[in-house]
Amino acid sequence: MQALSATPLRLSERRILILKWLLHGVSFSWVAYVFFTAVTDQVAGDPVDRLLHFTGMGALNLLLLSLAISPVAKRFRAANLIKLRRPTGLWAFSYALLHLATFVLFELQLEWALIGTEIIERPYITVGFSAFIILLLLAATSITAVRRRMGRRWQLLHNWVYVSAPLVVIHFYWSVKSDVVEPVVYGLLVLVLLYVRRERLRKIFRG
Amino acid sequence: MRLKSNKTVSRLTDNDVTDERTYLNRRQLLKSMGFVGAGALLSQSAQGIGWFDDDDENVFERRDLSFTQPDQFQINDTVTPEVKSTSYNNFYEFGTDKGDPAENAQDFTVDPWSLTIDGLVEKPITLSYDDLFKRFDLEERIYRLRCVEAWSMVIPWIGFELANILQQAKPLSRAKFVAFQTLYDPEQMPGQRSRFVGGGVDYPYVEGLRLDEAMHSLSILSVGMYGKTLPPQNGAPIRLVVPWKYGFKSIKSIVRITLTEQMPPTTWNRLAPQEYGFYANVNPKVDHPRWSQARERRITTGGLLARNRIETQMFNGYPEVAPLYSGMDLSRFY
Numbered sequence: 001m002q003a004l005s006a007t008p009l010r011l012s013e014r015r016i017l018i019l020k021w022l023l024h025g026v027s028f029s030w031v032a033y034v035f036f037t038a039v040t041d042q043v044a045g046d047p048v049d050r051l052l053h054f055t056g057m058g059a060l061n062l063l064l065l066s067l068a069i070s071p072v073a074k075r076f077r078a079a080n081l082i083k084l085r086r087p088t089g090l091w092a093f094s095y096a097l098l099h100l101a102t103f104v105l106f107e108l109q110l111e112w113a114l115i116g117t118e119i120i121e122r123p124y125i126t127v128g129f130s131a132f133i134i135l136l137l138l139a140a141t142s143i144t145a146v147r148r149r150m151g152r153r154w155q156l157l158h159n160w161v162y163v164s165a166p167l168v169v170i171h172f173y174w175s176v177k178s179d180v181v182e183p184v185v186y187g188l189l190v191l192v193l194l195y196v197r198r199e200r201l202r203k204i205f206r207g
Numbered sequence: 208m209r210l211k212s213n214k215t216v217s218r219l220t221d222n223d224v225t226d227e228r229t230y231l232n233r234r235q236l237l238k239s240m241g242f243v244g245a246g247a248l249l250s251q252s253a254q255g256i257g258w259f260d261d262d263d264e265n266v267f268e269r270r271d272l273s274f275t276q277p278d279q280f281q282i283n284d285t286v287t288p289e290v291k292s293t294s295y296n297n298f299y300e301f302g303t304d305k306g307d308p309a310e311n312a313q314d315f316t317v318d319p320w321s322l323t324i325d326g327l328v329e330k331p332i333t334l335s336y337d338d339l340f341k342r343f344d345l346e347e348r349i350y351r352l353r354c355v356e357a358w359s360m361v362i363p364w365i366g367f368e369l370a371n372i373l374q375q376a377k378p379l380s381r382a383k384f385v386a387f388q389t390l391y392d393p394e395q396m397p398g399q400r401s402r403f404v405g406g407g408v409d410y411p412y413v414e415g416l417r418l419d420e421a422m423h424s425l426s427i428l429s430v431g432m433y434g435k436t437l438p439p440q441n442g443a444p445i446r447l448v449v450p451w452k453y454g455f456k457s458i459k460s461i462v463r464i465t466l467t468e469q470m471p472p473t474t475w476n477r478l479a480p481q482e483y484g485f486y487a488n489v490n491p492k493v494d495h496p497r498w499s500q501a502r503e504r505r506i507t508t509g510g511l512l513a514r515n516r517i518e519t520q521m522f523n524g525y526p527e528v529a530p531l532y533s534g535m536d537l538s539r540f541y
């Protein structure tokens with residue numbers, strides 16, 4: 001995408017640091033608060049449902065936020081915003097991990113036989129699980145040293161993030177009973193985020 | 208099939224809902240003119256328990272009921288705390304999140320109400336709000352409620368057998384099914400005004416039973432829970448409770464019960480026929496296409512760490528209904 005604004009938006013290192021800590025603070029305290037209310041029986045109704053919903057939506061929102069960072073950085077020529085991308089992606093993974101943990105520990109309550117069959121037999125779980133595996137690989141290779149060692153292959157692997165986002169939306173769409181408005185809106189958001197980097201995606205697909 | 212059910216739908220909707228609405232509008236007019244005394248308003252806010260976050264919001268007023276407690280329905284299962292069963296609801300007319308109905312339904316008008324029993328009956332009946340509580344002796348029945356979403360609760364309902372009122376209406380011999388309909392009132396029910404709120408459901412919500420299922424002594428019309436009248440989020444002023452079927456069969460805020468010859472359309476079946484059948488009997492052996500029905504999480508007390516996952520029982524633990532389905536392949540008629 002072309003840089004459209006005339007003057008670069010210079011964000012000082014301090015500003016970036018503040019944004020980073022804001023991200024950490026909000027992401028951590030919010031999920032900690034929700035788990036606390038669930039454990040102490042302060043959730044109206046079913047705590048497991050509340051957690052699945054909160055962590056699932058949280059993971060999706062953070063994933064989309066991480067995908068929005070580079071277009072925004074380019075648009076406003078605020079190059080060092082990119083520094084927020086890795087922590088945002090890692091928070092998306094952390095929420096997804098808590099989402100999976102909620103499902104295994106509290107929904108299925110460690111009934112291992114069922115965990116296997118649910119992942120294989122329920123298409124929406126299969127799709128969610130695939131997205132999770134992608135996020136897991138991306139998170140595991142996000143350390144700078146690993147990144148250096150992987151060289152060109154690192155970028156190839158991390159291009160899979162563009163697959164994970166649509167997978168999550170399909171997972172979301174499939175998981176609801178009838179209320180498809182929200183997943184459809186998220187689907188449109190993903191399309192926008194993919195559209196703004198269409199040149200890049202075209203190159204990736206040409207190989 | 209599609210055509211046939213559509214025909215039934217239009218017959219069902221072509222009813223006195225309009226009368227209903229002018230009736231309600233009149234009450235709203237009276238209210239806005241200040242005719243519904245200050246006492247009513249005061250008693251509403253006096254019940255505020257701070258649950259529905261906003262202080263200035265009314266809490267629906269519930270009355271104590273008098274009823275008997277037949278022994279056979281006082282079961283041993285731990286009863287779900289009232290605060291949970293009245294704040295975690297599926298009632299898409301008031302929004303699709305579980306907390307929406309408790310939040311959006313507190314101003315729901317239930318008095319006046321009118322419930323009509325018609326169709327293939329000798330004597331159609333119309334009950335007013337007061338009739339709902341006076342026409343039959345009320346009894347308390349503690350029933351398990353199993354939601355199709357694989358959670359369950361245990362709820363002390365107050366009501367009377369559906370068979371009582373059907374018998375008074377005298378079904379004709381041609382009558383084979385019973386169709387139920389929820390109030391259609393977009394002014395009061397935001398989910399009916401906008402598909403963004405109501406989850407894309409075609410309103411009014413409709414449900415149905417076979418006549419012999421409806422006449423079974425376990426099928427009740429409930430007008431209360433936990434000793435008091437129903438709150439709107441649980442289906443005030445009158446709802447069906449069929450404890451051996453998934454919760455969505457137990458239709459809320461009923462205005463019309465129609466006896467029919469043909470199997471009536473039902474809302475979730477229309478939305479997703481491959482996922483929700485007409486019968487919707489609780490059955491651990493027949494999975495929902497998207498999740499297992501073998502187990503359920505019983506919502507009582509205890510937070511996240513409660514080990515509340517239990518085996519789902521056939522017919523939700525009401526084996527006495529099995530004869531209704533003898534000879535039927537329940538994996539086909541799900």
Ligand code: HEM
Nearest residue numbers: 052053056057059060096100103128129131132168172175
């Ligand atoms: C690891 C494998 C996964 C499993 C087993 C899983 C399981 C589930 C389950 C059981 C639900 C709840 C459906 C319901 O009760 O309505 C759900 C919903 C959802 N999941 Fe996942 N999920 C997985 C991965 C993911 C990932 C990686 C993301 C996002 C990055 C995600 C985002 C969501 C969202 C947004 C919802 C909808 C929330 C709602 O409407 O309540 N899931 N998932």
